[in-house]
Amino acid sequence: MDRKLLKLPFSPDSSPDWICPTCSKGLLRIKENSFIHEEARHSREAHDHPAWEPEWIRSIYTCLLICSNEKCREVVASSGTGSVDWDIIEDEYGQQDQVYSDFFIPKFFEPHLNIFPIPKDCPASVVALLNESFKLFFSSPSAAANNVRAAIEELLTELKIKRFTTANGKRRFISLHQRIGLLPAKYAQFKDMILAIKWLGNAGSHGHGEVTADDVMDSYELIEHILQEIYEPKVKKLKALAKKVNKKKGPA
Ligand SMILES: [Zn+2]
Structure with missing residues (x-):
């Protein structure tokens, strides 16, 4: 970026x-x-x-x-x-x-403008919110940061983290903070990054201080990294390439 x-x-x-x-x-x-x-x-x-x-x-x-x-x-x-x-x-x-x-x-x-490239396997619900954020980036950094936070909520849903609990037949939404805590071990490396996006997005929706373009770019860099690691991991791609070459004992 x-x-x-x-x-x-x-x-x-x-x-x-x-x-x-x-x-x-x-x-x-x-x-x-x-x-x-x-x-x-x-x-x-x-x-x-x-x-x-x-x-x-x-x-x-x-x-x-x-x-x-x-x-x-x-x-x-x-x-x-x-x-x-x-x-x-x-x-x-x-x-x-x-x-x-x-x-x-x-x-x-x-x-x-597309502020950063979104991996092509990224779920449509996450892409839609990121595009909404890109639209607002130049005119309203706080609204743009808020949309990145919403994209993270959708990402957690895509990763099968539950959104609500049911007690006595009543549904209760689980806060983003608690949902981050429910991430399985394989996503543990992203917990702090998601938490940071949450704080930046909260500042955008509750008017805690002014959200700057740099703050929004901070959350873009964090979510870009998370999406790349989940939907376009380099190691996975390279391992698949090596496997192909080795199987053929020549160019894949
Ligand atoms: Zn062109």
């Missing part, structure tokens, strides 16, 4: 290397003449303030992105917010000058 790519502001002259969500191979490039931005009303009105500085400028952008893969050429829409930042440049006579440039932060992509 390229964290800088996902959280740093960009300049339209050099669009970031966002990966195409459809072919997962090409890079998204801003379609010529499609990038537009306008200053927001509150920002325009602030120009009259005696202390006004260009750093106060806030704008809204929209653009189309096209996949660089000739066989794909998928089109993606993006919108978000902009601001200005300054740099010091030196002219040919060594005179320093302050120049302002526009920078933008995406809040939305349609279709949404």
Whole structure:
């Protein structure tokens, strides 16, 4: 996961290397003449303030992105917010000058970006919640973290960890914390990671402090590792390959 790519502001002259969500191979490039931005009303009105500085400028952008893969050429829409930042440049006579440039932060992509690759054997119920999280990642990190937590609940159900107990004919839901405790020994290595995802997701749903993009990326890294180990384990793949080669006593 390229964290800088996902959280740093960009300049339209050099669009970031966002990966195409459809072919997962090409890079998204801003379609010529499609990038537009306008200053927001509150920002325009602030120009009259005696202390006004260009750093106060806030704008809204929209653009189309096209996949660089000739066989794909998928089109993606993006919108978000902009601001200005300054740099010091030196002219040919060594005179320093302050120049302002526009920078933008995406809040939305349609279709949404795939922030990390999900193993193809991952259950559909887990995939659906991760996709929901990817949709919300740029606009609402707390909602995105909450969806990763929900994906973990679904994963535990897929791993046959019971969701409720029945006492006196009444069903009682078991808390996520208790369900983590019920994981069998072969999944014990994931307990702490799942617990961490739970805390990050809880912060998202109960408003305990602000959930940042980095917090969400932390839970993405944890769940990506868990899903890979369960649904696409390297050791299992390599063992199967070795078995095939050895059986044939030659290339598999
Ligand atoms: Zn593509």
